[in-house]
Amino acid sequence: MKGEPDFLQNLRDELGGGRQWLDRAIVLACAVVAGLAVVSLTLLADAATQAYGALRSLAWWTPLVWTPAVTALVVWCIRRWAPGAGGSGVPQVLVALDPATPIAERPRFVSIKVTIAKILAVSGALLAGLSVGRQGPSVQVAAGVMLHARRWLSPGSGISDRELLVAGGAAGIAAAFNTPLGGIVFAIEELSRRLNERSSGLMLAAIVIAGLVAVSAFGNLSAFGRFRVDGLSWWALLGPGLMVAIACGLIGGLLSRLMLASFTGLPDRFCAYRRKRPVAFAAMCGFVVGLIAVISGGSAVGVGHEHTRELLAATADPAAAHQPLVFTFLKFVASWLSAWAGVPGGVFGPSLSLGAGVAADVAWLLGSPHGTALVALGMCGLLAAVTQAPITAMIIVMEMTEGHGMVLSLIACALLASLVSRMISRPLYSTMALFMMRSLREPTVDGSGPR
Numbered sequence: 001m002k003g004e005p006d007f008l009q010n011l012r013d014e015l016g017g018g019r020q021w022l023d024r025a026i027v028l029a030c031a032v033v034a035g036l037a038v039v040s041l042t043l044l045a046d047a048a049t050q051a052y053g054a055l056r057s058l059a060w061w062t063p064l065v066w067t068p069a070v071t072a073l074v075v076w077c078i079r080r081w082a083p084g085a086g087g088s089g090v091p092q093v094l095v096a097l098d099p100a101t102p103i104a105e106r107p108r109f110v111s112i113k114v115t116i117a118k119i120l121a122v123s124g125a126l127l128a129g130l131s132v133g134r135q136g137p138s139v140q141v142a143a144g145v146m147l148h149a150r151r152w153l154s155p156g157s158g159i160s161d162r163e164l165l166v167a168g169g170a171a172g173i174a175a176a177f178n179t180p181l182g183g184i185v186f187a188i189e190e191l192s193r194r195l196n197e198r199s200s201g202l203m204l205a206a207i208v209i210a211g212l213v214a215v216s217a218f219g220n221l222s223a224f225g226r227f228r229v230d231g232l233s234w235w236a237l238l239g240p241g242l243m244v245a246i247a248c249g250l251i252g253g254l255l256s257r258l259m260l261a262s263f264t265g266l267p268d269r270f271c272a273y274r275r276k277r278p279v280a281f282a283a284m285c286g287f288v289v290g291l292i293a294v295i296s297g298g299s300a301v302g303v304g305h306e307h308t309r310e311l312l313a314a315t316a317d318p319a320a321a322h323q324p325l326v327f328t329f330l331k332f333v334a335s336w337l338s339a340w341a342g343v344p345g346g347v348f349g350p351s352l353s354l355g356a357g358v359a360a361d362v363a364w365l366l367g368s369p370h371g372t373a374l375v376a377l378g379m380c381g382l383l384a385a386v387t388q389a390p391i392t393a394m395i396i397v398m399e400m401t402e403g404h405g406m407v408l409s410l411i412a413c414a415l416l417a418s419l420v421s422r423m424i425s426r427p428l429y430s431t432m433a434l435f436m437m438r439s440l441r442e443p444t445v446d447g448s449g450p451r
Helices: 007-016 018-056 062-081 090-097 103-108 112-128 135-152 161-177 180-191 200-218 234-264 269-276 278-296 305-313 326-340 348-366 371-387 390-401 404-422 428-439
Strands: none
Touching: 018 062, 018 112, 018 135, 018 161, 018 200, 062 112, 062 278, 090 135, 090 161, 090 180, 090 428, 103 112, 112 135, 135 161, 135 348, 161 180, 161 200, 161 390, 180 200, 180 390, 234 326, 234 348, 234 371, 234 404, 234 428, 269 278, 278 326, 305 348, 305 371, 326 348, 348 371, 371 390, 371 404, 371 428, 390 404
C-alpha cells in the first residue's frame, strides 16, 4: 500500500545520521544545564528567604530599613546592567517567541546574560523580603539556556529557535514546581499551540529531563505534601467551593488588572513619579512591604510557600493558621506593590499563597469542615485567575499536592475562576508581551516590567 512507512529505510536514515544524533545530544545536554540553572535559582532563593527571616528576627523595625534599601539596590542594578531581566520572565519569553521580534533584539529578553542576571536579581528581591515568586523567572532562566543551544546546532537540524524557547520555558516550570506534566501543559496552553512534528518528541524529552534534574536535586516529593479527601461529599463542597472559585476569580482578576495598570502606566502622580525616579519609587514600595512584614509577622511577604503548607496541614481549621481576612488583604497589597516596584519576580508563588488564604477565609466564614480541600481549590482558582491558564493551574496544583482525588473539582474551580477573571482583566502575560513589543519601537525600551 502506498504511503506506508519503510521501516528498514527509516532505520538506516536514523542510524546513519551522525550529525542528527549530535544535535539531539546538544539539545538534551542544554536541557540538563537548564534544569541545573533552575535548581541554582531555587537554592539561592531559599537561602535568600532564610537570610531575610534571620535579619527580620533581629529587631521588629528591621524590615522598615532593610526592605526599601535592598529593593532600591536591586532595581538600580537591573536598570543599569540587565534591563531585560526585570519583571516575571514569562512575557519576555513571549516577546522572544513573537515572529515580529527582530532577531537582534531577542538577546535583550532571553540570553545567558539575562539568565544569570535573573537568578541573582530574584534572589535579591527575596533577600529584600518582597512578595515575589521564583517560578515565573524560571521560565526565562531556562529559556535562555535552551536558546543558547542554537549556536551549537547544525543548520539542517530542523530545530527552530521557537521550539528551543518553548521547550526552555516549559522546562523552567517543570523544574521549578517539580511537575513535568505541568511544564508540558504550560508549553501548550501559554507559550505555543504547535510544535514541529519532527522535533516535538525531542522537545518533550528536554522538558522531562529538566524536570528530572530538579527531582534528582530535591527528591520526588510534592511541594506541599499530601492531603487526603476520603469521604468528601461533592454536594458538601459545592457551595463553599463555588464561593472560593468566584472570590478567587474576582481577587485574581483585580490583581492582574492592577499589575497591568502599573506596568503600562497611568496618568497619575504615582506613575509619573515612578517614570521620573524609578529607584526612589521602588524604595517607597519596599517601605510599605516592610511595614506589611511587621504587621503580619512576615507571613504576608516572600513567596508564601511555608504559609501555604501550614494551611494545608491545618486539616481541622485552616483559618487558625493565619489571620482571617487580614492576611489576604496584606498579601494582596504586598504582591501588587512588589510588582509595581519593578523588581524581578514571579506571580505563581504569591498567587498560590493568596489563593490558600482566600479559601481559608471562606472556610472560616462558613464554618466548613472541609478546609483543606477548599485551600487546594483556592490555590488552583487564584493561580488560574491571575494567569488565565486554567489547565496549567489545575495540573500544577494537582501535582504539587498530589490531589488526584480532586481532579474534577480542581478543573471546575480553575475554569470558573478564570472565566470571572476574564470579565475584569485582560490576560496578564500576553498583554504585557504586547506592550513590550510596542515599546521596541521606542528608544527607551528596557524590557522590564512588574511581572
